[in-house]
Amino acid sequence: MEKFNVGFASRMQEVVDILGSVSELSRRVEVAYPTASKWVKEGAEPSTTNLIKIARVAQVEIKWLATGRGPKFEQQGVNELTDYYAELANPLIRNTVIGEAECGYGSHLHTVCASDYVFVPVCLTEKMNDLDATGNKVICTTAFNRNWLENYLNVDPQKLSTLIIKDDSMTGVLNDGDHVLINHAKKAGGDGLYVLRIGKNILVKRTQLKPNNQLLVTSANSVYEPFTVDLANTEQDFEIIGKVEWFGRKI
Numbered sequence: 001m002e003k004f005n006v007g008f009a010s011r012m013q014e015v016v017d018i019l020g021s022v023s024e025l026s027r028r029v030e031v032a033y034p035t036a037s038k039w040v041k042e043g044a045e046p047s048t049t050n051l052i053k054i055a056r057v058a059q060v061e062i063k064w065l066a067t068g069r070g071p072k073f074e075q076q077g078v079n080e081l082t083d084y085y086a087e088l089a090n091p092l093i094r095n096t097v098i099g100e101a102e103c104g105y106g107s108h109l110h111t112v113c114a115s116d117y118v119f120v121p122v123c124l125t126e127k128m129n130d131l132d133a134t135g136n137k138v139i140c141t142t143a144f145n146r147n148w149l150e151n152y153l154n155v156d157p158q159k160l161s162t163l164i165i166k167d168d169s170m171t172g173v174l175n176d177g178d179h180v181l182i183n184h185a186k187k188a189g190g191d192g193l194y195v196l197r198i199g200k201n202i203l204v205k206r207t208q209l210k211p212n213n214q215l216l217v218t219s220a221n222s223v224y225e226p227f228t229v230d231l232a233n234t235e236q237d238f239e240i241i242g243k244v245e246w247f248g249r250k251i
Contacts, residue, residue, distance in 0.1 A: 009040060015040075015058045031050060122139055122164070163179075164179055168221055170193075171220055173220040180195070182243070186242055190243075191208050192243055193205070194207045214228050
């Protein structure tokens with residue numbers, strides 16, 4: 001039976017208040033929900049590895065987390081990003097000037113919190129297959145609302161990236177210049193729009209899974225002929241990078 005610690009349970013509740021929920025705690029620390037729940041509700045003490053992870057994701061001092069002694073936060077200012085709110089102007093009110101949000105920590109009504117957003121990397125298309133290798137593959141980031149990603153798209157924000165369409169093979173469905181949001185958790189292939197790597201080329205195509213593990217790859221532009229990929233052939237220079245979950249377009 002795990003050791004019960006009332007003080008630790010209280011500090012873990014403060015961690016949950018910072019992160020937003022026990023579900024978010026379990027996701028960020030990469031443990032099962034019941035495990036994270038025991039830390040908070042029963043005061044069960046985590047392993048040293050998980051204690052370090054908890055302190056890191058909540059941006060609190062590990063000494064405070066483990067013992068209750070010393071300062072709570074690593075440094076004032078860094079952790080404030082978790083609770084940072086910016087005032088938003090109402091664009092529907094007459095004569096309202098729409099500009100940058102006013103910075104403050106006032107009422108949370110008509111405000112936006114920085115921690116409510118996920119900054120998804122926009123990657124160089126020729127290096128999409130190396131997304132997780134190094135940070136220098138990312139050219140910028142795009143902000144998405146965390147709640148929208150998790151509850152509307154039902155995706156893990158940590159498994160996402162975006163790229164900009166640079167060809168006309170999917171014109172009419174995805175046009176040149178469109179931004180597509182890629183779910184790297186879906187690499188098995190199936191029916192839908194997928195990002196593929198063939199040799200050194202990164203392509204966005206419509207795919208359809210056929211019998212005998214055959215993947216039919218088609219384009220919206222009739223100039224590009226359809227072809228089939230044998231998913232059982234592991235020697236071919238082919239990879240499914242991820243599924244397109246959403247796209248944005250400039251009008």
